[in-house]
Amino acid sequence: MRAIVRERLHEIIYEAETPAGRAFDVALLVAILLSVLVVMLDSVRWIHVRYGEWLLACEWTLTVLFTLEYVLRLYAVKRPLAYARSFFGVVDLLSIVPSYLSLFVSGTQLLMIIRSLRLLRAFRVLKLVHLLGEAHVLSAALRASRSKIMVFLGTVVIAVTIVGSMMYLIEGPEHGFTSIPRAVYWAIVTITTVGYGDIHPQTPLGQALASLAMVLGYGIIAVPTGIVSVELAEASRTRVDTRACPTCSLEGHAADARFCKSCGNPL
Secondary structure, three states, rough: HHHHHHHHHHHHOOOOHHHHHHHHEEEEEEHHHHHHHHHHHHOOOOHHHHHHHHHHHHHHHHHHHHHHHHHHHHHHHHOHHHHHHHHHHHHHOOOOOHHHHHOOOOOHHHHHHHHHHHHHHHHHHHOHHHHHHHHHHHHHHHOOOOOHHHHHHHHHHHHHHHHHHHHHHHOOHHHHOOOOHHHHHHHHHHHHHOOOOOOOOOHHHHHHHHHHHHHHHHHHHHHHHHHHHHHHHHHHOOOEEEOOOOOOOOOOOOOOOOOOOOOEOOO
């Protein structure tokens, strides 16, 4: 009997292809949108003063519902710890913790805005399978390129440190470069082409170095784009669907997969 109940709960909570599952997920999205709206409205002073008690009641009602939903999600899978450690498992937990934490630390309830991340479930709920597939492709490409990007970022850190240190020696405190960290800050702003303009070189040599940093910045922007593009082309060859593993709740399996790629149990 327990196995039947768990299977039925899994179908309703994790699958969006059945009428019950679709209705549950649509109701969940409405509740998430409402909870995010409550947090946003509560941050407006005059609304908080006039309707604070109503918003607080609404907030706690939604928190209790989300807590119940989280417990049911854990119960509906055979390996609840696997779900709890997944991306959505962590997000679901973090979306309810701030409310309980606010009982001891004032102001932490504003962290509930993290519930907006749960709106990513809309790709499944609205049966936007092609968008879900693209999301998994992008995720896979970013994971595959993370080592290259880390090397690239390390190179950028070294470059801005060198450029900033040189600018500090050239311009000095009299032109606003009061320390090497502040000069490195200027180098980061310049190389990333942000250009706040709060400090800038005034000597010819400093301006020449700044020009070099600006040109270097345009070249740097193109590097991660190329890295991710290659991995995107590789990841896009694999199609995914919306099925969730009944054991560990993992999604993003290949369209023709018969077993979970994480725990090996049948889909």
